Amino acid sequence: MYALADCNNFFASCERVFRPELNGKPVIVLSNNDGCAVARSNEAKALGIKMGAPLFQIKDIVKKHDVAVFSGNFALYGDMSRRVQEVLRRYSPSVEQYSIDEAFMDLNGIETDFDAYAKKISADCYRSTGIPVSVGIAPTKTLAKIASKLCKQYPKLKGGCYMWRPQDIEKVLRRFPVADVWGIGRRTVPKLATMGVKTAWDYTQLPEAAVRKLFALPGFRTWKELRGEPCIEFDDILEDRQSICVSRSFTKEITSADALCEQIANFAETAVHKLRQQHSLCLEMAVFAFTNRFKEGSPQTHASVLAAFPDGTDDHMAFVTAAVNATREMFQDGYGYKKAGVVITKLISKAHMSGSVFVDTKEEERSRKLSSAMDAVNSVYGDGTLRFGIQGDGVIWSSREYQSPHYTTKWEDIPTVSVK
DNA sequence: TCTGGGGTCCTAGGACCC
DNA sequence: TCTGGGGTCCTAGGACCC
Numbered sequence: 001m002y003a004l005a006d007c008n009n010f011f012a013s014c015e016r017v018f019r020p021e022l023n024g025k026p027v028i029v030l031s032n033n034d035g036c037a038v039a040r041s042n043e044a045k046a047l048g049i050k051m052g053a054p055l056f057q058i059k060d061i062v063k064k065h066d067v068a069v070f071s072g073n074f075a076l077y078g079d080m081s082r083r084v085q086e087v088l089r090r091y092s093p094s095v096e097q098y099s100i101d102e103a104f105m106d107l108n109g110i111e112t113d114f115d116a117y118a119k120k121i122s123a124d125c126y127r128s129t130g131i132p133v134s135v136g137i138a139p140t141k142t143l144a145k146i147a148s149k150l151c152k153q154y155p156k157l158k159g160g161c162y163m164w165r166p167q168d169i170e171k172v173l174r175r176f177p178v179a180d181v182w183g184i185g186r187r188t189v190p191k192l193a194t195m196g197v198k199t200a201w202d203y204t205q206l207p208e209a210a211v212r213k214l215f216a217l218p219g220f221r222t223w224k225e226l227r228g229e230p231c232i233e234f235d236d237i238l239e240d241r242q243s244i245c246v247s248r249s250f251t252k253e254i255t256s257a258d259a260l261c262e263q264i265a266n267f268a269e270t271a272v273h274k275l276r277q278q279h280s281l282c283l284e285m286a287v288f289a290f291t292n293r294f295k296e297g298s299p300q301t302h303a304s305v306l307a308a309f310p311d312g313t314d315d316h317m318a319f320v321t322a323a324v325n326a327t328r329e330m331f332q333d334g335y336g337y338k339k340a341g342v343v344i345t346k347l348i349s350k351a352h353m354s355g356s357v358f359v360d361t362k363e364e365e366r367s368r369k370l371s372s373a374m375d376a377v378n379s380v381y382g383d384g385t386l387r388f389g390i391q392g393d394g395v396i397w398s399s400r401e402y403q404s405p406h407y408t409t410k411w412e413d414i415p416t417v418s419v420k
Numbered sequence: 421t422c423t424g425g426g427g428t429c430c431t432a433g434g435a436c437c438c
Numbered sequence: 439t440c441t442g443g444g445g446t447c448c449t450a451g452g453a454c455c456c
Contacts, residue, residue, distance in 0.1 A: 098456080099427095099456045246425090
């Protein structure tokens with residue numbers, strides 16, 4: 001059996017933990033630059049606020065119903081996520097963190113009343129962290145996902161749902177929209193509709209050959225999983241990332257090369273920081289920038305430039321230099337750049353890379369020491385304390401008008417409790 | 421005025437090899 | 439009429455996830 005533990009309305013729930021007066025009230029959390037609603041409490045969903053709705057389009061609803069609005073506070077959500085995972089580990093030695101708000105658990109070898117177990121895990125998460133968590137248990141990951149969704153739909157399940165008997169599964173799948181199945185995406189739904197497939201059960205009744213032909217391997221796996229045959233691997237070993245992307249939309253369009261260089265230098269620095277944390281080297285970086293696609297009638301451009309590091313590097317200066325050179329190469333006067341970013345790819349583990357004969361090892365030694373010194377200083381005094389001049393003040397611009405405190409990750413923001 | 425950010429996997433087709 | 443046959447590797451793009 002597999003469990004899926006899914007935090008309900010995660011970002012909104014994190015904010016509520018420290019603002020309990022917001023329980024029962026509509027809450028939304030916004031994307032970067034306070035652009036779109038990316039998390040909504042049940043009350044906010046009930047008001048018709050859609051996932052990804054731009055703030056300026058829902059302003060009236062927000063005002064009328066006194067919706068609590070928060071800018072994204074990822075330091076807080078990351079820390080709360082870690083706390084939930086800690087609780088889950090009490091219930092299974094194998095926990096696979098699937099996303100910031102979801103984790104699979106392998107229950108192989110555990111013999112118990114799984115329905116009670118699911119409810120117990122949920123209750124413990126809530127008691128230990130304040131986050132409501134839906135726990136679904138079923139014979140495959142895809143079915144466990146569905147079971148956890150049932151918990152959200154039916155409060156009487158008390159956060160836990162165990163689903164295993166074929167007749168029960170059939171009953172659930174017959175009422176479950178195929179569009180809500182894990183692995184069935186937006187592009188596939190219309191295709192399925194023309195075939196008369198509306199529910200998850202309809203999908204399981206398609207002939208195997210048709211599924212393989214029309215929906216390829218991923219669709220076939222989903223088909224098997226829905227039929228109770230596990231075939232999506234359980235993986236509790238946290239692999240290194242294969243690519244790292246740092247990108248942002250700008251509050252104001254950027255029209256000068258210098259300003260764009262400064263932002264992109266900061267993206268590159270953030271990316272190399274993440275790269276060094278996972279002890280990898282990078283062979284290639286792409287730098288891109290484009291104009292505002294929503295702005296009709298103004299000139300549009302979408303540029304990207306590749307930089308190669310044939311020997312592999314994790315050197316701060318190498319990335320920042322390459323990023324700035326790439327920016328200068330692609331920048332064109334007369335455009336208002338709205339979004340830019342860097343993607344570093346072809347990452348290899350440092351342990352697997354031996355030195356190249358073409359590199360001046362003395363040079364290499366110097367830059368390695370410089371990079372390490374930067375890491376050491378910045379880990380003590382904060383990211384960006386030691387930085388390159390081209391980075392400006394070292395801050396990636398963004399507007400976050402509704403930012404909550406870093407309750408759990410900054411000394412000065414830790415809540416105080418007074419007892420009368 | 422205002423529209424997110426960061427990932428993974430799979431596949432088809434091209435380039436290249438003998 | 440008639441164009442070998444069998445591989446590997448790489449890449450771009452698509453689809454999916456949160």
